[in-house]
Amino acid sequence: MLDTIYNKYGIRLPLEDLFRWNDQTHEQRIEKFRAAYNLGTVTLDGVKTTHYAFREPDLDWEVWIDQGAKPLPRKFSIVDRTDPACPTFNTKLSWTVNPSLSASEFTFAPGPDAMKIQMADYKG
Numbered sequence: 001m002l003d004t005i006y007n008k009y010g011i012r013l014p015l016e017d018l019f020r021w022n023d024q025t026h027e028q029r030i031e032k033f034r035a036a037y038n039l040g041t042v043t044l045d046g047v048k049t050t051h052y053a054f055r056e057p058d059l060d061w062e063v064w065i066d067q068g069a070k071p072l073p074r075k076f077s078i079v080d081r082t083d084p085a086c087p088t089f090n091t092k093l094s095w096t097v098n099p100s101l102s103a104s105e106f107t108f109a110p111g112p113d114a115m116k117i118q119m120a121d122y123k124g
Helices: 002-009 026-032
Strands: 035-044 047-055 059-066 073-080 088-092
Touching (some): 047 073
Antiparallel strands (some): 047 059, 059 073, 073 088
């Protein structure tokens, strides 16, 4: 899906690399790291997390992972060092584990003023 979105529309999604983590072998992932640090415990929104920082050839990124029984990522920060402006993406995540969802939540119901938008093919 990620390749199709990029090849057809030229769109790269935030945090795309996290979805591609299993596209490489363990050795290939490790080879990309230039540095990795465990920066210790940080409390985010009342939750104790472990803060990790990583440096790769083109990226610096940090992740804060909940401590305890459900080690879910709570925050990400990514810096793109390929651009002189070093754009940064930051996000905080909240989780509802095992939510109860109804079938209607997966049914698209456009509003009365909704209009279909045709996306042009990307010729990148």
